[in-house]
Amino acid sequence: MNEQRRNVARTFVYEGERYARTTLKGANLLRPLVFGRLHELVGDPDGDRLLMPGVRSYTDADYEVARGWFRRCIDAHPEIEGELSTQLAFCERVLAVVLDQRDIEHLEVERGRGRRLARVFRRGSVTDQVRCKWCGHYTPYVDPGEGFGYLNSNNCERCGWSYPAPHFLWDSLDGLAYSYYRGSMGERGFYDWFEENFRVENKTTWRGG
Ligand SMILES: [Zn+2]
Numbered sequence: 001m002n003e004q005r006r007n008v009a010r011t012f013v014y015e016g017e018r019y020a021r022t023t024l025k026g027a028n029l030l031r032p033l034v035f036g037r038l039h040e041l042v043g044d045p046d047g048d049r050l051l052m053p054g055v056r057s058y059t060d061a062d063y064e065v066a067r068g069w070f071r072r073c074i075d076a077h078p079e080i081e082g083e084l085s086t087q088l089a090f091c092e093r094v095l096a097v098v099l100d101q102r103d104i105e106h107l108e109v110e111r112g113r114g115r116r117l118a119r120v121f122r123r124g125s126v127t128d129q130v131r132c133k134w135c136g137h138y139t140p141y142v143d144p145g146e147g148f149g150y151l152n153s154n155n156c157e158r159c160g161w162s163y164p165a166p167h168f169l170w171d172s173l174d175g176l177a178y179s180y181y182r183g184s185m186g187e188r189g190f191y192d193w194f195e196e197n198f199r200v201e202n203k204t205t206w207r208g209g
Pocket residue numbers: 132133134135136137139156157158159160161164
C-alpha cells in the first residue's frame with residue numbers, strides 16, 4: 001500500500017464545502033462521501049452489479065470473494081483503484097496469513113455445529129467469529145460501530161488491535177483517516193502503520209497506555 005504514499009489531510013471536501021474529519025459532521029458524511037465518489041466513478045448499472053457484491057462480501061468478512069469483486073471492479077474501471085485500495089489491502093493482508101492451530105480448532109467447532117463457517121450474517125445477529133482484518137486470525141465478532149478501541153471494548157482477542165471486524169466505510173481511506181486524526185484506536189501500532197502508508201498533515205498523539 002505504501003509505494004506512493006497519498007496525502008491524507010485533516011479536512012475533506014464534500015459538495016464544495018470543507019469539513020474537519022474528526023467532527024460529528026465528518027463521521028455522518030462518511031457514507032455519502034465514499035459512496036458518492038465510488039458511484040461517480042463506476043456509474044450505473046455497474047455500481048450495483050460490480051461494486052455492491054464486493055461491499056457486501058467485505059462486510060461479511062468474506063475476504064476472498066470481496067477481493068475477487070474488488071479486482072473485477074478495478075479491471076472494469078481502473079480509475080477506481082485508489083477508492084478501493086485500503087479495503088483491497090485488508091483482504092490481501094488477511095488472505096496472506098496462514099491459519100494456526102487455534103484458528104483450525106475454531107473452524108472444527110463451527111463445523112461440528114453444522115454452521116456455515118466464519119460468515120457474518122446481518123448486523124446485530126452475529127454470534128460468530130471473523131478473521132481480524134489486522135492479524136488475519138479468528139476473533140469474536142463485535143460490530144465495528146460498537147465499543148471503543150482505545151477503551152479496549154472492541155479489540156481483537158488475538159492481536160489486541162482495535163475494530164478487528166471489517167467495515168467497508170470505516171476501512172476506506174477516509175474512514176481510517178477519521179480514526180487516525182480522532183485517535184480512535186487504542187494501539188500505537190495503528191498510528192505507526194498509518195504514517196508508514198499515508199502522508200499525514202500532522203501527527204496524532206497516541207492516547208493509549
Ligand atoms: Zn487481530
